[in-house]
Amino acid sequence: xxxxxxxxxxxxxVTGMGVVTSLGQGKNDTWAxxxxxKSGIHRIERFPTEGLRTTIAGTIDSVDVEPxxxxxxxERLALLAAEEAVGQSGLSSSDFxxxxxxxxxxxxxxxxxxxxxxQASDQTGEVTYKDLLKAAGTGRFKPWHDLFIFGTVADRVAxxxxxxxxxxxxxxxxxxxxxxxxxxxxxxxxGETDTALCIGTDGxxxxxxxxxxxxxxxxxxxxxxxxxxxxxxxxxxxxxVMGEGGAAxxxxxxxxxxxxxxxxxxxxxxxxxxxxxxxxxxxxPDGMPAITAIRQALEDAGVIPEDIDTINAHGTSTPENDKMxxxxxxxxxxxxxxxxxxxxxxxxxxxTLTAAGAVEAVMSLxxxxxxxxxxxxxxxxxxxxxxxxxxPNVARDRQVSYVLSNSFGFGGQNTCLVFGxxxxxx
Amino acid sequence: MRDVVITGIGxxxxxxxxxxxxxxxxxxxxxxxxxxATFEPFPVHPAAPLEWDRQIPKKSDQRQMEPWQKLGxxxxxxxxxxxxxxxxxxxxxxxxxxxxAGGGERDYGVDGQILTGLRQADNPGVFLNERLMGDxxxxxxxxxxxNLLAGNISIVHGVTGASRTFMGEESxxxxxxxxxxxxxxxxxxEIFLVGGSYNAERPDVLLIYEMGGFLWKxxxxxxxxxxxxxxxxxxxxxxxxxVLESREHAAARGVKPLAAIAGVAxxxxxxxxxxxxxxxxxxxxxxxxxxxxxFSGATGIKGITDEEQAALKDIAPGAAVHATGDLVGHTMEAxxxxxxxxxxxxxxxxxxxxxxxxxxxxxxxxxxIRLIKA
Numbered sequence: 001x002x003x004x005x006x007x008x009x010x011x012x013x014v015t016g017m018g019v020v021t022s023l024g025q026g027k028n029d030t031w032a033x034x035x036x037x038k039s040g041i042h043r044i045e046r047f048p049t050e051g052l053r054t055t056i057a058g059t060i061d062s063v064d065v066e067p068x069x070x071x072x073x074x075e076r077l078a079l080l081a082a083e084e085a086v087g088q089s090g091l092s093s094s095d096f097x098x099x100x101x102x103x104x105x106x107x108x109x110x111x112x113x114x115x116x117x118x119q120a121s122d123q124t125g126e127v128t129y130k131d132l133l134k135a136a137g138t139g140r141f142k143p144w145h146d147l148f149i150f151g152t153v154a155d156r157v158a159x160x161x162x163x164x165x166x167x168x169x170x171x172x173x174x175x176x177x178x179x180x181x182x183x184x185x186x187x188x189x190x191g192e193t194d195t196a197l198c199i200g201t202d203g204x205x206x207x208x209x210x211x212x213x214x215x216x217x218x219x220x221x222x223x224x225x226x227x228x229x230x231x232x233x234x235x236x237x238x239x240x241v242m243g244e245g246g247a248a249x250x251x252x253x254x255x256x257x258x259x260x261x262x263x264x265x266x267x268x269x270x271x272x273x274x275x276x277x278x279x280x281x282x283x284x285p286d287g288m289p290a291i292t293a294i295r296q297a298l299e300d301a302g303v304i305p306e307d308i309d310t311i312n313a314h315g316t317s318t319p320e321n322d323k324m325x326x327x328x329x330x331x332x333x334x335x336x337x338x339x340x341x342x343x344x345x346x347x348x349x350x351x352t353l354t355a356a357g358a359v360e361a362v363m364s365l366x367x368x369x370x371x372x373x374x375x376x377x378x379x380x381x382x383x384x385x386x387x388x389x390x391x392p393n394v395a396r397d398r399q400v401s402y403v404l405s406n407s408f409g410f411g412g413q414n415t416c417l418v419f420g421x422x423x424x425x426x
Numbered sequence: 427m428r429d430v431v432i433t434g435i436g437x438x439x440x441x442x443x444x445x446x447x448x449x450x451x452x453x454x455x456x457x458x459x460x461x462x463a464t465f466e467p468f469p470v471h472p473a474a475p476l477e478w479d480r481q482i483p484k485k486s487d488q489r490q491m492e493p494w495q496k497l498g499x500x501x502x503x504x505x506x507x508x509x510x511x512x513x514x515x516x517x518x519x520x521x522x523x524x525x526x527a528g529g530g531e532r533d534y535g536v537d538g539q540i541l542t543g544l545r546q547a548d549n550p551g552v553f554l555n556e557r558l559m560g561d562x563x564x565x566x567x568x569x570x571x572x573n574l575l576a577g578n579i580s581i582v583h584g585v586t587g588a589s590r591t592f593m594g595e596e597s598x599x600x601x602x603x604x605x606x607x608x609x610x611x612x613x614x615x616e617i618f619l620v621g622g623s624y625n626a627e628r629p630d631v632l633l634i635y636e637m638g639g640f641l642w643k644x645x646x647x648x649x650x651x652x653x654x655x656x657x658x659x660x661x662x663x664x665x666x667x668x669v670l671e672s673r674e675h676a677a678a679r680g681v682k683p684l685a686a687i688a689g690v691a692x693x694x695x696x697x698x699x700x701x702x703x704x705x706x707x708x709x710x711x712x713x714x715x716x717x718x719x720x721f722s723g724a725t726g727i728k729g730i731t732d733e734e735q736a737a738l739k740d741i742a743p744g745a746a747v748h749a750t751g752d753l754v755g756h757t758m759e760a761x762x763x764x765x766x767x768x769x770x771x772x773x774x775x776x777x778x779x780x781x782x783x784x785x786x787x788x789x790x791x792x793x794x795i796r797l798i799k800a
Contacts, residue, residue, distance in 0.1 A: 048551030051559060104593065106529045106572040109634065111540075111554060117633075118541040127541040129534055129629035133468075136636040145638025146789070150528055150572075151594030155790055158694060166601055166692035166791060169594040171527075171573045179590055183605070190612045207554055208562075215564040275523065275586035280490060280568050280577055289586070410568070411577025412586065 002426075003255040005269070006302040009189040011423055012269075015262045016091070016250030017362045018084025020077050021349045022058035022243055026084055030349075031366045034374045035395040039227035039348045041241050047207050054219040056226040057205045058243030058350030067147075071107040073203025075153045077246030077355070078102060079160060082199055085248035086161060090262055091195065093161055098195030098252075100163035101183040103176030104153045105204045105354045113144055153201070163197055173409030174314075176200055177247065177357025178417055182271040184251045194253040200358030201246040210242060216281065218318060230351075231378035232315035232344035233322050233390045240316040243350025247358035249365075266365040269402070269420045270301025276412030283324050283408065290328035293414035294404065298332075301418035302425075303402055305333045308340065308418075310373050310391075310398075312364045312405040315344025316351050325406060326386040341398075343376045343391035357407040357415065364403040364419045371399050427611045431683035431800045433676050434509025434669030435767045436501040436621070439754035440471035440662055444504065449771045451753060458753055460646045460660070461627075467643040468636070470626045471662035471755030476500055487582050492531040492569040493663070495578050498623030498760075501665035502579045505619060509669035510681050515584055517679075522615050523576055523589035524606050526598035526622035526759040530570035532630050536561045575623065585619050596723065597692060598622070599762035600785045600793030604690035606670050616675040622759035623665030631661065640727060640788055649726035649749045650735060657728030659788055662755020666763040668770075673800075683800035684774035685781075687766070689713040692785075692793035702733035702786055709794040710741045710782060717782035717796070719772055720747045721765035725756055725788045734786050742782060761785060762793060769797045 003011050019026070022040030023033035033040070040058045049055035063080070065072040086093045114132065120140065121131035135141070146152055154167040172179040177200025184196030213219050220239040222229040230241040257264055274296065276289035283290060298305060314325055330337045345363050352359050367373055372395050379392040401422070407415045437444060440459040441451040451458075462469045478496060481503030482488050488496065506512040511521070540557045547553035568574050576589035592598040592605075599622055606618040625631075635641050642658030652658055676683050691709040695701045720742050724731045738747055750765045757764060762785040769781035785793040 048549065048555065050549075050552045051555035053559075106570070106593065108529055108532075108570075108630070114537065114541060115544060118545075125542075126538065127545075128538045129633065132541075132633055133465075133629065133636055136633050139639055141637040142639060145634055145640070148634055149595055149789065151597060151787075151790060154594060155694060159696065166597055166604075166694055166793065167594075168592060168601055168605070169598065171571075171591045171593060172589070173571065173573045183590075186609070186614065190608060190614075192608065207551075208558055211555070211558045211562060212567040214559070215562060216567060273588035275576075275580045275588045277580035277584050277586045280574065280581065293588075409573070410571065411573045411589070412580045413573065413577075413589065415588075 005423055011254035011267060012185045012188050013252050013254040013257045013264045014249055014266050014268060014365055015252045015257050015264060016085035016089030017265060017365060018081035019247040019359055019362045020080045021245040021359060022060055023349060027362055034345060034348055035372050037375050037377045037393060039377060041226045041229060041350050043226055053214050053221050054210060055223045056229055056241060058241060059205045060244045069110050070105055070204035070206060071147055071153055074105055074201045075156055077203050078153060078157050078199050078201035081246035081248035082157060082161060082197060085250050089250040095162040096197055098193045098197060099165050099187055100154060100158050100167040101180040101196060101198045102154045102157060102167060102169055103180040103200040103354045104169050105202050106171060107148055107150060109148045110206060172413040172415060173411050174353055175357050175407035175409040175413040175415040176354040178407040178415040180358060181249060181268060181361055181417060182415060185268050185271055188251060188253050194256040196251045198251055199248045200355035202352050202354040203244045205242050205244055228378050230317045230347050232317040232347050232376050233383060233386050234379055235381045235383040237317045237319060237322060239318050241350040243352040245349060245352035245355040245359045247355055247362045249361060266368050267420050267423055268417060269423055270297045270418035272296025272300055272416045274414045276414060281410050282320060287324055287328040290408060290414045291331050293416045294328060294332045297416035297418050303418060307402050307424060308404045309400040309402055311340060311342040312360050312403055313342050313344045314406040314408045315346050317346060323385060326388055338387060339389060341373050341389050341391045341396060343374055345374060347377045360405050361417060364405045367403055368400050368419060368421045372397050428613060429673040429686055430607045430610045430670055431673050431676050431686045432668055432770045433671055433681045433683050434505040435770060436504030436508060436667045437767050438473060438476060438497055438501050439664030440474060441754055442474045443476060445767060445771045448768060457646060465632055468632050468641050469646060469660050471660060472627055473497055473663035482582055490565055490568060491578055494530055494623055494625040495569060495575045497625060497665040498575045499578050499582050501621060501623060502619060502667040503583055505667035505669050506583055511669060518584045520587045521585045522587040522618045523579060523585050524602040524620045525576040525591045526602040527572045527575050527591050527593060528759055529572050531628055533566060534629055595758055596761055596785050596787035597791030597793060599759050600692045603766060603795060604692055607687050607690055610670060610672050617671040619667055619669055621667030621763040624663060624757040624760050626661030626663045626755060642726060649724045649731060649751045652726035653728040653731050657726055657731060659725040659727055659756045662757045664754050664757045664760055666760045666767050668763055668766060685770035685797045686800045688796040688798045690795045694791055702730045703737045705792040706734060706737040706741060706784060709792060713794060713796040715782045715796050717742045717745050717780050718778035719781045720745050721769045721781060721783045722747060722749050723761045723765055723785040724749050724751060726751060727788055730786050766795055773797055773799055
């Protein structure tokens with residue numbers, strides 16, 4: 001088999017994968033639950049939910065960090081996923097021989113820290129930022145500078161694994177995890193590195209994050225039955241459910257991976273992306289940016305629509321996304337789309353936001369590796385406007401050679417990846 | 427590998443707007459505009475007043491943005507104008523975008539009221555929920571999100587190839603330019619808009635850096651003079667965007683390049699005494715730098731600023747050394763792009779043939795960019 005793709009670029013193999021979600025720690029636990037159609041969504045116990053419109057999420061409660069805040073949890077989820085991935089790859093976990101690309105949630109100081117500063121200021125009247133600044137000047141809160149700047153999670157992960165060069169922290173909103181993988185693929189194709197550690201992580205279910213999405217009417221409010229709330233492609237879908245997760249992939253130049261005798265789990269064959277200048281939160285009504293991103297990914301992978309066996313949907317369960325995604329896929333895949341299985345992991349894991357693209361990349365590769373397509377659960381009321389095979393409620397066994405994974409985000413972000421068991425024509 | 431040239435620059439800061447204005451201010455050598463009163467005892471370099479309508483025509487767009495996004499969007503528009511790309515919708519629809527960004531502003535009044543109320547609240551968690559649900563403006567979230575500067579540039583200016591947002595303070599500015607350059611040099615893409623912006627006139631960012639003990643609290647002094655008095659940085663509001671493209675692509679459009687980016691190098695280290703000096707030597711060797719002029723992103727922080735000054739004496743003996751911070755303040759994610767803009771400006775004027783831009787992050791990350799005549 002040639003170790004270069006049809007465009008003459010190095011083939012990019014996946015030699016390690018790790019994942020942690022509300023369904024379990026490790027890819028095997030998550031995969032078992034996912035293919036059993038189990039939901040990880042539950043009532044939020046981390047903070048009081050009185051007064052909120054949404055009181056459910058796919059939080060990861062088994063991981064404890066101190067102080068409890070989004071960057072600490074996101075760092076820990078990234079480390080857990082990366083330990084599993086790097087461990088599987090057989091590469092050094094203290095002197096990792098490649099670059100780090102990590103999708104991290106935007107961080108800022110949180111309410112417990114603001115409260116601690118307010119208290120330390122000794123202000124007994126109206127609290128203002130002047131008081132917080134006064135408390136900050138005592139030097140007692142020095143570690144919080146490091147904790148709440150944007151480069152810290154990446155720096156700590158880089159330090160832990162000994163990755164090479166300046167680590168890239170990135171955000172493309174809800175397609176961030178896919179972009180981290182894309183950056184790794186590109187660096188290997190350009191020959192800058194033979195290996196890349198690509199991570200998506202998000203542990204940001206806290207009151208203010210949840211409320212921000214809630215105020216944009218983006219979240220499901222079907223709180224009565226948490227496990228049933230995320231219902232992508234269903235007629236009665238009413239928004240996404242926040243989730244937490246971390247996922248890591250070790251990408252490797254296929255030639256060097258084979259030379260060292262590594263087990264190849266699959267290939268990242270193609271990446272596509274397209275910006276959308278239509279609106280901050282909505283996509284162009286004609287779906288062209290998403291359509292272009294899908295077509296680019298297929299073209300980049302050297303495959304045609306007929307080659308794709310299944311689609312790992314972005315499938316957020318918002319009225320807008322699922323409609324637009326179905327429409328975009330139908331334009332690309334034509335009449336065949338009615339018979340292309342398209343399922344949403346988010347029906348069980350929720351929307352892990354920054355991590356989602358990476359989590360779903362791992363699940364796409366597990367689909368290829370096991371020949372089992374995870375279902376879209378909670379599919380009881382089909383949406384007549386979306387006449388697709390969403391793999392309703394029960395996993396399906398079938399040989400899968402090529403998977404398309406879609407990721408879309410606020411700010412006009414559209415990123416699509418194609419994974420394969422082998423490159424086409426191998 | 428293909429040559430990568432700069433064909434457009436958009437710059438706004440306390441010195442005003444536009445490359446010419448900044449080069450004039452640089453040549454004049456005066457003190458930068460400083461606001462010592464608003465956030466006393468913390469001086470900041472405030473953005474010059476801008477007529478937003480000139481680059482962000484729709485009021486509805488302006489309302490959706492907080493100042494950091496508006497500064498970036500404005501600077502991006504200037505860069506597109508300068509590159510002769512503003513009115514070429516087809517070109518902009520395939521132009522790639524990398525933005526180096528932090529996050530956005532908060533509602534300071536609401537934060538203060540909540541903190542005041544939390545002290546007496548019977549059930550603080552429930553109080554917080556109720557106040558946030560009632561008092562947060564829904565659109566504020568979009569004005570805070572890191573990737574929404576890129577999103578706004580796509581909406582306002584129609585730059586819709588695809589966007590990626592890099593985070594991580596100063597390093598993100600260097601790495602945005604590095605990756606854009608590599609993608610062009612390797613033939614993956616033809617044209618990029620790259621840059622960042624920063625609003626320093628915000629108590630929440632002052633808070634972060636004051637917690638770390640990084641802020642200068644005395645009247646303005648040059649970054650090189652500050653370490654002797656304890657050191658510290660003065661944050662600056664501003665934005666800088668660059669249009670980068672392959673030499674062939676620029677020639678085909680009939681656009682004259684200002685300068686070429688010969689190389690970008692960046693790394694991280696576990697910092698200890700001597701590591702900045704070592705890193706700058708290593709980066710400049712890697713780039714083969716022999717600069718006539720240096721634009722340093724030095725912060726004024728004790729230790730790292732002294733080490734940079736010492737390293738530059740070896741790396742660039744005889745070169746004029748300008749601290750970008752002494753012209754515009756420390757604009758964090760936008761600092762490295764700003765240094766590149768100024769260096770390209772001097773090269774385009776014919777004053778110098780080679781420039782080195784340094785970026786030693788206030789806390790982590792070291793980078794350098796080498797520019798030569800186009």
